[in-house]
Amino acid sequence: MKDLIFKVENSSVKLTCLKEAAQIIDLLPDNSKYCVVADADVIKLHKNFTDLLVERGYLIFEVSAAEKNKNIETYTQIIDFMQKNEMKRSDRLLGLGGGAITDLAGFVASTYMRGIQYFQIPTSLLAQVDASIGGKTGINHGHIKNFIGSFYNPAEVFICSEFLKTLNEQEFLNGFSEVLKHSLITSQQSLEKLKERAEKILSQDTEVLLECIEESIEIKAQVVASDFKESGVRKYLNFGHTFAHGIESINDSKPIFHGHAVTIGMQMALGYSHQLGFLKSDSYKLAINTICEFNYDFSDIALDANRIFEAMKSDKKNTKTMNLVLLKDIGHPFIYEEHSNEILKDYINKFIHEFKK
Numbered sequence: 001m002k003d004l005i006f007k008v009e010n011s012s013v014k015l016t017c018l019k020e021a022a023q024i025i026d027l028l029p030d031n032s033k034y035c036v037v038a039d040a041d042v043i044k045l046h047k048n049f050t051d052l053l054v055e056r057g058y059l060i061f062e063v064s065a066a067e068k069n070k071n072i073e074t075y076t077q078i079i080d081f082m083q084k085n086e087m088k089r090s091d092r093l094l095g096l097g098g099g100a101i102t103d104l105a106g107f108v109a110s111t112y113m114r115g116i117q118y119f120q121i122p123t124s125l126l127a128q129v130d131a132s133i134g135g136k137t138g139i140n141h142g143h144i145k146n147f148i149g150s151f152y153n154p155a156e157v158f159i160c161s162e163f164l165k166t167l168n169e170q171e172f173l174n175g176f177s178e179v180l181k182h183s184l185i186t187s188q189q190s191l192e193k194l195k196e197r198a199e200k201i202l203s204q205d206t207e208v209l210l211e212c213i214e215e216s217i218e219i220k221a222q223v224v225a226s227d228f229k230e231s232g233v234r235k236y237l238n239f240g241h242t243f244a245h246g247i248e249s250i251n252d253s254k255p256i257f258h259g260h261a262v263t264i265g266m267q268m269a270l271g272y273s274h275q276l277g278f279l280k281s282d283s284y285k286l287a288i289n290t291i292c293e294f295n296y297d298f299s300d301i302a303l304d305a306n307r308i309f310e311a312m313k314s315d316k317k318n319t320k321t322m323n324l325v326l327l328k329d330i331g332h333p334f335i336y337e338e339h340s341n342e343i344l345k346d347y348i349n350k351f352i353h354e355f356k357k
């Protein structure tokens with residue numbers, strides 16, 4: 001078990017990494033009422049653990065199809081549930097599930113009676129290395145993701161590798177794209193370590209996996225601690241994301257993994273960094289070869305250069321020029337303002353032509 005503490009603005013967030021879920025129970029402060037906002041599938045798949053929460057008398061609010069229900073209706077139902085159960089400001093909230101649940105539970109916690117203490121148990125890899133770190137909470141509204149939300153930190157996040165065993169390989173890789181991204185924007189050494197440990201990561205070797213998760217979290221936590229409200233370096237966490245938003249947008253009729261779109265987006269950004277002469281060939285090859293060590297299945301993802309480019313342009317962040325996070329070298333991200341639509345569009349075309357799904 002390893003503890004990481006990171007300071008954000010005036011508070012500090014504790015992250016506890018563990019191998020077994022049951023260990024979490026004894027670490028939760030036991031002097032108040034808890035409401036657990038929990039993913040229905042996680043309840044079923046990890047019944048031994050959720051039974052322990054029930055035995056302790058915790059109130060369970062079950063959310064099925066978390067992303068679909070990450071909205072104002074569910075938010076209101078949770079508030080009603082907590083109010084009916086006479087939860088006070090000194091009581092606590094616990095989020096148990098993937099990123100949709102930790103975002104939703106965090107938002108409830110930040111607003112119930114002007115804010116109550118909350119704990120997170122992220123159960124998907126994406127939530128462990130990304131969504132539960134950084135204090136962003138939120139719900140979707142209309143067709144816009146995370147339109148309503150707040151910045152609010154949990155008191156503690158419990159990262160437990162046992163939960164990951166019930167994710168299938170592609171769900172696991174969905175979250176792993178954030179691990180790859182954190183390494184790409186941090187250092188060549190960090191990336192080389194991922195390449196060396198690829199086989200053990202894919203077979204979910206507990207020691208190696210927890211080590212990778214801890215390192216990845218430390219990277220995100222450091223970035224967030226230095227720029228909580230995303231006015232500077234936190235933007236580098238968007239590496240690959242402008243391309244990925246374009247890819248997701250043209251695939252909106254069928255769900256694709258966000259992480260898979262980001263992984264293609266990062267390859268596009270690496271290739272563009274190389275084409276523009278920023279990223280040396282050796283570094284470019286190392287980055288692409290590392291990504292290829294992992295068994296991403298991109299076969300269902302539609303790629304169409306013109307439509308991806310138009311979707312990227314219509315992103316609200318790209319009103320005048322297109323801002324892309326590119327790499328000067330591995331570990332050296334920067335913001336590149338693209339003024340030439342034609343050069344970028346031609347590049348996306350070439351990338352898709354050569355890309356092997």
Ligand SMILES: NC(=O)c1ccc[n+]([C@@H]2O[C@H](COP(=O)([O-])OP(=O)(O)OC[C@H]3O[C@@H](n4cnc5c(N)ncnc54)[C@H](O)[C@@H]3O)[C@@H](O)[C@H]2O)c1
Binds near residue numbers: 066166
């Ligand atoms: N707050 C942030 O900084 C931040 C960052 C990135 C993403 N997000 C949000 O996170 C969400 C995406 O995260 P996600 O992929 O975890 O989504 P999710 O919560 O919808 O979970 C994805 C699927 O995995 C299942 N699942 C969760 N844990 C499981 C487990 N241990 N075993 C088997 N199945 C499991 C869920 O039931 C769900 O079907 C989005 O809503 C996104 O907006 C937030």
